[in-house]
Amino acid sequence: MTRTYSPLFDLSALPSLRSRIQGRVFVPGDDGYEQASLTWETVTFKQRPPIVVVPAGDADVLNTVRFAREYQMPVAVQGGGHGHPFLMEALEREQALLLNFASMKNILIDPQRATARVEPGVKWSELIPLAHQHGLAPLNGFAGDVGVSGYLLGGGFGWLVRQYGLGAGSICSLQVVTADGQSLRVDAHTNADLFWGMRGGGANLGIATSIEFALYPVKEVFGGQVIYPIEQSRQVIAAYMQWAKSVPETLTSTFRIMQFPPLPGIPPVLQGKAAVIIVGCYNGSEADGTALFHPMRTLGQPLLDTFAQLPYSQVGAISNDPVDAPPWHFYNDHTTLRDFSTEQIDALVVVAADPASGLFEVEMRHLGGVLARIPEHEMAASLRDVNFSLYALAAAPTTELLAAGRQSVERIMEATPSDTSVPVLLNALAFNDVGPERTRAAYTPDNYRRLVALKNSYDPQNMFRFNNNIPPSP
Numbered sequence: 001m002t003r004t005y006s007p008l009f010d011l012s013a014l015p016s017l018r019s020r021i022q023g024r025v026f027v028p029g030d031d032g033y034e035q036a037s038l039t040w041e042t043v044t045f046k047q048r049p050p051i052v053v054v055p056a057g058d059a060d061v062l063n064t065v066r067f068a069r070e071y072q073m074p075v076a077v078q079g080g081g082h083g084h085p086f087l088m089e090a091l092e093r094e095q096a097l098l099l100n101f102a103s104m105k106n107i108l109i110d111p112q113r114a115t116a117r118v119e120p121g122v123k124w125s126e127l128i129p130l131a132h133q134h135g136l137a138p139l140n141g142f143a144g145d146v147g148v149s150g151y152l153l154g155g156g157f158g159w160l161v162r163q164y165g166l167g168a169g170s171i172c173s174l175q176v177v178t179a180d181g182q183s184l185r186v187d188a189h190t191n192a193d194l195f196w197g198m199r200g201g202g203a204n205l206g207i208a209t210s211i212e213f214a215l216y217p218v219k220e221v222f223g224g225q226v227i228y229p230i231e232q233s234r235q236v237i238a239a240y241m242q243w244a245k246s247v248p249e250t251l252t253s254t255f256r257i258m259q260f261p262p263l264p265g266i267p268p269v270l271q272g273k274a275a276v277i278i279v280g281c282y283n284g285s286e287a288d289g290t291a292l293f294h295p296m297r298t299l300g301q302p303l304l305d306t307f308a309q310l311p312y313s314q315v316g317a318i319s320n321d322p323v324d325a326p327p328w329h330f331y332n333d334h335t336t337l338r339d340f341s342t343e344q345i346d347a348l349v350v351v352a353a354d355p356a357s358g359l360f361e362v363e364m365r366h367l368g369g370v371l372a373r374i375p376e377h378e379m380a381a382s383l384r385d386v387n388f389s390l391y392a393l394a395a396a397p398t399t400e401l402l403a404a405g406r407q408s409v410e411r412i413m414e415a416t417p418s419d420t421s422v423p424v425l426l427n428a429l430a431f432n433d434v435g436p437e438r439t440r441a442a443y444t445p446d447n448y449r450r451l452v453a454l455k456n457s458y459d460p461q462n463m464f465r466f467n468n469n470i471p472p473s474p
């Protein structure tokens with residue numbers, strides 16, 4: 001295979017890179033290259049970086065960045081591999097070096113301080129059971145297989161968001177390798193400007209080689225899904241919108257409209273069907289949880305009801321997201337709103353419930369709670385005035401077949417135009433091929449200006465640009 005490298009790099013420089021690295025270095029054709037280049041979507045997405053480094057520790061990351069500087073190569077970073085694959089297609093074109101953290105998986109729990117310190121290859125499903133042994137829980141998202149580092153640095157909203165806030169807000173300190181080849185301790189007192197920016201804009205400002213974050217005293221939760229036939233969607237959603245406004249901050253919930261594929265593994269009653277689903281999690285006793293969710297579980301005859309008291313170690317079962325990426329091509333979009341009108345809900349149901357829409361899932365998450373009391377300037381990510389997040393996902397076995405689903409996602413977004421006065425969530429944009437303007441929408445104007453100033457000082461050449469990018473000032 002013919003391959004081009006940066007003007008300063010050719011394969012004769014490889015031994016120099018390898019001599020500086022304890023971990024592994026791969027170029028196309030090497031045994032292990034394919035594995036080291038994998039993202040979460042192994043079937044429908046392939047990235048072809050000219051060089052992949054799988055670092056063994058902090059020193060490898062530092063040496064890789066210094067090497068990339070020498071050879072003027074941009075650096076892409078992969079934690080759990082669940083984020084924006086489309087941008088990663090540019091790795092080959094732009095002759096980037098990929099740092100894949102698959103081997104950096106150390107976890108240290110401090111039960112006295114209720115904190116965890118993790119290396120950037122750790123996934124939530126690896127950390128949650130260890131924290132649970134001490135009666136503690138992190139602010140993880142719905143899917144256990146997502147990487148801790150990408151999730152936390154991009155904001156992160158999960159089942160405890162209305163009680164404890166965004167995942168980024170739980171970060172206590174980081175070790176960060178910057179584009180100028182330094183390794184910095186970053187916390188509220190040391191490099192405080194970078195600490196502010198890493199919590200929500202992190203992928204743009206440096207590489208986190210470890211992240212320390214708070215854990216919370218949550219042992220058990222009451223959670224699950226109640227699934228109704230699609231014909232009931234208007235009634236269920238109308239009842240949900242009223243109910244969600246009355247629940248305590250200790251309860252976080254979402255409604256979904258899903259088109260279930262006719263595949264084994266899906267309960268027979270749902271195979272090939274569309275349905276409306278209330279999914280929720282309450283941090284409290286089974287008795288209180290049962291009472292709180294009662295109005296949502298008695299809206300008719302559910303197709304399925306999985307609500308139960310669960311140890312937090314099984315929190316992933318609530319949403320039941322797939323561990324392996326389905327072998328499909330995806331298109332998604334996301335917006336945030338202060339409120340939904342009845343007309344918007346009607347329009348959403350018309351598209352989402354149509355079997356010909358090519359849609360896979362529409363999900364509306366209820367936010368608010370403590371988020372509304374966290375000052376907008378506390379960190380880069382802020383969802384202070386956001387009450388609802390809407391996410392629509394189309395899936396199809398080929399890119400050609402995805403066209404119908406893509407149109408449906410666009411119709412849904414037209415029916416519920418973004419409230420431009422509130423930011424979107426960076427993590428929810430991650431699948432799409434989004435440009436800097438869309439990234440900008442994830443921040444309040446003041447916070448975005450501050451992030452650009454940080455980018456100008458920490459990464460003026462935009463070495464870290466394979467992300468939802470905040471370009472430095474021209």
Ligand SMILES: Cc1cc2nc3c(=O)[nH]c(=O)nc-3n(C[C@H](O)[C@H](O)[C@H](O)COP(=O)(O)OP(=O)(O)OC[C@H]3O[C@@H](n4cnc5c(N)ncnc54)[C@H](O)[C@@H]3O)c2cc1C
Pocket residue numbers: 076077078079080081082083084120140141142143145146147148149150151153154155156157158202203204206207208209321322427428430466467468
């Ligand atoms: C099935 C599924 C469910 C999800 N559920 C939720 C949810 O409930 N809540 C939510 O908030 N999000 C959710 N997400 C979105 C997810 O949080 C983001 O895609 C997140 O960025 C993934 O992180 P990662 O480390 O796995 O991905 P990666 O693709 O490895 O990284 C994502 C981004 O972070 C950067 N990055 C990763 N590690 C580092 C590091 N150490 N230093 C600097 N930059 C780094 C990468 O360069 C990239 O830009 C979900 C995604 C999927 C696919």
